[in-house]
Amino acid sequence: MRIPFNRYESGREEHGNVADVLEAEDLNQVVQLEDEFASYVGVEYALATSHGTSALHLAMLALDLKRGDKVVCSVNAHPSLPEVVRHFDAEPIFIDIEPQSYNINLDSLETYLEDNQSKKLKAVIVTHVGGLSVDLERLYSIAKIYNVKIVEDASEALGATCNGKKIGSTGADITCFNFSSHLKKNICNGGMLVTNDDEIMERAKLLRNHAIERDEDSLEYIYDVVDIGNNYSMSELEAAYIRAQIKKQDKNIQRQQEIASMYAKALEGTPHITLPDMSNDEHPFSLYIIKVDKNRDSFALELKKVGIECGLHYIPLHLLTYYKAKYSLKINNFPKALQSYQQVLSIPIYGSMSDKEVKYVCDKIKQIAKTRV
Template sequence: MEKEVPFYVPDIDDQEQNEIKEALSLDAYSKIDELESRFSKYIGSKYALGTSSGTGALHLAMTAIDLKRGDKIICSVNAFPNVPEVVRHFDAEPIFADINLDDFNIDLDALEEILSKNRSKKLKGAIINHVGGQPTDLDRLYDIAKRYNILIIEDASEALGATFNGKKIGSLGADITTFSFSPHLKKSISNGGMLVTDNDELYDRSNLLRNHAIVSSEWGSDGSLGYIYDVVDIGLKYDMSELEAAYNLAQLKKVDKAIKRREEIAKIYDEELEGTEHISLPIKKRDHTYQLYIIKIDKNRDSFARELVKRGVYVGLHYIPLHLLSYYKQKYNLRINDFPKALKNYQQILSIPIHSKMSNDDVYYVIEQIKEVAKTRV
């Protein structure tokens, strides 16, 4: 093994340390407030609420839309398990839809077919994830949502900074959009998520519920007592800590720079890996931030991955289709072939390293190893 190229390395420097030092100062202003303000301006949304994680933001969104037992939410079968998980926490039912083979996002024909066959008021909406940083066709999605009168919650965990028709994800037509500052990492320096919306009612409800639905008084000249509080609903602790906000504030300031670097790496991958036997490259249909760079191996994907890891190139899999996971397969009596496009996709996909801390030497090493392993394929 000549060298190692990790799948992901966090970009940390003095900015994070300085923000955290300020947060630790007893007279510091709120880093949470600053992060929320900067985030809403960056996205172009009316409101932004910091949460403890991306999953927390998604769970809070389900609480805000008043999801109840027996309700149904449509989602792509190609998503991180937290998507149906937050639905099940309300004893509601996730309804899976198949995907596109080119961008790995939800197949909008499949979404519309489900909606046309299920006109129940129990079907409240859809959670739409943007795989790897490439948005789905939002013009068509919002048109479908309007015609069928459903809520759209966008899981933009992998799409921070992505745009559609020149506007950032989170500022378009979704009822709520959620983000993660550590999307699906097994190990992270800090957690944190964000819920954004332009809807006054959804914002007020989310803001109330993110800290146990507690309402309290402020100390005032009129004699009001600052320690008096009440609980007016069932909430949970979703809020972000000041230290997490400080770290994530520094990270937010680097988002555009990180996207630019990933785009540079993706361009090198595209140019150098084009025509490599047994390899298919990702198809860019619209703006892509390349949070993930997902290639396809025509056969024996797992042995290909093992060879890369032996050579120091660490890889990932995004995702195992939800209907193949034991809980959902057994709970809803799902069959392996129920979602044929997701199944075919799963058998071939492989995520290779792409992050802002990669040097060009790292990038070309990954390319060299992929080409070498590809030569061994029969």
């Protein structure tokens, strides 16, 4: 049996939406997606982009990030986060993690902000690893005290909630989504930037298409350029497909939570394996991250041999060649992230997994765990 790390399945609605675009019957899919997404999340504005990284880059543009500015993020994040910051010749600042959730450690964040107050400190980007959020009320309180913007990376938190509100509507200045996130590649790309801030959305809309302005009362080919933007636009075909996918997301999360419970029950007490905390009812389990205390990579290779693909979320940023050299970072600078990195392993979990596939994964994990010494 082969169990991929992720699987996307298309149904009638995806095919129907795409066919409408190909037959030129409905060329307003992007606008419809933006309206539907804003309603789904419960936010005032949603702006579709070509990719999740585009949404993050556009967010930095909307915040008017400049050379020498500083943006704080978790050291346990996808490289796209510090990458978009560096494209502005700004400086990413890394913070260690909370070892149970793998998210940014709010105590460490607050300590850094207290010790490094500066007008150059523009924003904090917070990643919700596996879709599980940090204590958002505390995060927003910290941001208010130290006058920094909060940008949430919700690449793994589509449809996730915190205190009953969907991520994206809980109080961040900007939230960015990715419809083809790291190791969970979709058959199309796409991202979304959401906000309740009129000025941020106005600027993001302008910059999404080369900062081009047109006079609606003039000829269509007459335009002006009023700033430096780029092309971050999503295609109609991508929007058509994603629209149908969004409608299934709540059901997918419900199934992921069922699978997480199945994993927890079947793998309880397995030697050398630590399971994630199941106490938070709102955890969407976009990722199911276990810890392997005996040679994680060897364990993953054994799973691969029996057809089970795994993931890693993430390689800490301070271990990557560019950031290690650029900022003279040492391997022990972020001990909690380092310790977690040496053990964490993401195993398959997604809405279309069958009970048979879940049982197969559990059986093989238990079988391999017995061979660890």
